[in-house]
Amino acid sequence: xxxxxxxxVWNLVLFFCLALVQTVGDEAKPVAKLGTLVIELDGLAxxxxxxxxxxxxxxxxxxxxxxxLQKLKCKPSKKKCVIKAMKLPYxxxxxxxxxxxxxxxxxxxxxIGLPKEIYGFSNNKRAVFGPPxxxxxxxxxxxxxxxxxxxxx
Numbered sequence: 001x002x003x004x005x006x007x008x009v010w011n012l013v014l015f016f017c018l019a020l021v022q023t024v025g026d027e028a029k030p031v032a033k034l035g036t037l038v039i040e041l042d043g044l045a046x047x048x049x050x051x052x053x054x055x056x057x058x059x060x061x062x063x064x065x066x067x068x069l070q071k072l073k074c075k076p077s078k079k080k081c082v083i084k085a086m087k088l089p090y091x092x093x094x095x096x097x098x099x100x101x102x103x104x105x106x107x108x109x110x111x112i113g114l115p116k117e118i119y120g121f122s123n124n125k126r127a128v129f130g131p132p133x134x135x136x137x138x139x140x141x142x143x144x145x146x147x148x149x150x151x152x153x
Contacts, residue, residue, distance in 0.1 A: 035141040037085040039072075041097055043118065043151040044079040049101040051081040051152075056094045059134035063096035063121070065106065073100075094137040095122040097150050118152040126153070 041051055054068035061067035074081045076099070098107055098119040108116040122139050125132035139148060 033090045034087045035090060035143060036145050037088055037141060038147040039083045039095060040149045041081040041152060043153055044076050044099050047076040049103045050075055051097060052100050053083055053095060053097045055085055057091055062094045062134040063131050088141050090142050092138050092140055094134045099152055120150040120152040122148055122150060124151055
């Protein structure tokens with residue numbers, strides 16, 4: 001009987017030690033902060049087609065459409081569009097957007113290589129002899145909700 005009491009006390013001590021270690025271990029793990037990005041797009045000539053958005057967090061991939069972190073789209077209404085990207089880790093991002101009026105899924109170009117459809121980038125940076133770089137379009141998600149506005153031209 002005496003041995004059973006010692007074993008029960010020992011099991012209780014062991015249980016509390018394990019619980020304490022688990023609690024301390026959980027507190028030591030950094031929790032990634034996540035935010036929501038709200039992208040307001042305006043400057044559309046009409047409500048045809050859809051607006052396509054590429055979200056990037058890697059300067060080497062910006063603005064290659066097939067290398068976007070997320071590809072987002074929305075149907076325009078009243079010549080505007082609002083897109084949300086949720087659960088994004090805090091950090092640096094860039095956005096490239098276009099109004100795909102004919103829903104071809106990509107940018108249409110003239111015979112001499114000029115875009116036929118309107119487009120834009122975060123920070124409203126404009127293309128000059130090619131798209132702007134990630135650094136020019138960079139913005140930071142560092143709070144629960146970040147809003148940006150892009151005027152397509």
